[in-house]
């Protein structure tokens with residue numbers, strides 16, 4: 467059964483009735499197991515939300531409440547449940563310790579705090595389902611199908627739906643044979659060991675800039691089954707989500723903002739001001755560079771953008787960092803002897819954290835194998851013109 471249905475979390479009357487019986491003294495069906503778990507809801511407009519819920523398992527019900535002793539948000543009448551089992555990585559979005567409770571109507575995806583806790587819940591729910599079947603000999607009945615969507619979600623643990631129309635299709639990344647704007651995509655796919663194929667920027671008429679009529683203008687373009695998209699920020703969000711670089715602490719609205727900040731700084735400011743020595747000098751030394759970097763620094767919790775776990779935003783920052791350094795910042799720093807990011811340890815730590823990944827050094831399978839051992843050759847078209855560096859001063863043109 468698929469779980470791609472609008473979510474709900476408006477408790478069915480029968481769930482509430484059974485829960486209220488449970489809380490009375492003459493409870494015929496005491497709780498077998500209780501505890502906090504995180505439940506994935508099948509939200510609207512492609513957004514899946516993960517919410518912490520207090521779960522109560524009885525002999526005939528798995529109910530979930532907003533808090534322990536709080537309001538019943540929904541539940542599964544176990545006579546309608548078919549099984550409890552480990553979730554596949556597609557179902558969990560690569561989150562660890564997830565399990566599925568399947569019913570005739572939908573699959574509930576639930577995350578436990580550890581694999582051991584997951585086993586405990588699967589065992590307890592399975593025992594309850596088996597006991598009901600033994601008693602009634604029943605086949606699954608239609609269960610609670612609440613009709614109303616729960617309150618509008620504000621970013622507690624949100625994951626985009628990345629289920630493509632053909633979930634088993636290999637991801638295609640169309641880009642030139644360099645890391646460039648697709649670098650974070652290749653790095654995330656490599657790190658998560660998600661199979662993909664690199665194709666050239668002009669292949670398959672996938673971009674409108676090169677003969678296509680797809681609505682995707684320029685590389686990078688990601689094609690996943692019947693779904694495709696371009697723009698490095700959007701591709702980064704899609705591939706990052708697909709690869710599971712979505713820590714629980716990630717706020718998707720802030721993630722979008724951070725990626726836009728990164729593009730503004732690296733592409734639209736740093737990447738434009740480096741076209742002549744005077745502008746570059748004014749940008750780097752006149753206060754604007756520091757102001758922009760300081761602002762980005764304030765957004766990083768540390769050691770990564772959203773805390774302990776790395777997210778797709780961190781890969782995006784690292785890629786822009788690498789590109790700017792390879793193209794001109796390293797050369798500028800060598801010329802002036804300055805470390806322009808010395809006062810910004812958090813940004814440095816994000817870049818260093820991504821660069822420290824084993825997959826970062828091993829680019830096997832990407833279009834750019836050997837890039838770091840042959841930097842001058844790979845970057846010769848992108849490196850800053852030495853004359854601009856020579857003219858790096860307040861009064862030259």
Ligand SMILES: N[C@@H](CCC(=O)N[C@@H](CS)C(=O)NCC(=O)O)C(=O)O
Nearest residue numbers: 646647675684685686696697698699
């Ligand atoms: N804003 C777009 C820019 C895309 C872009 O400029 N792609 C370059 C390669 S990095 C390209 O090949 N453009 C072809 C063109 O504009 O005709 C993004 O971030 O993906």
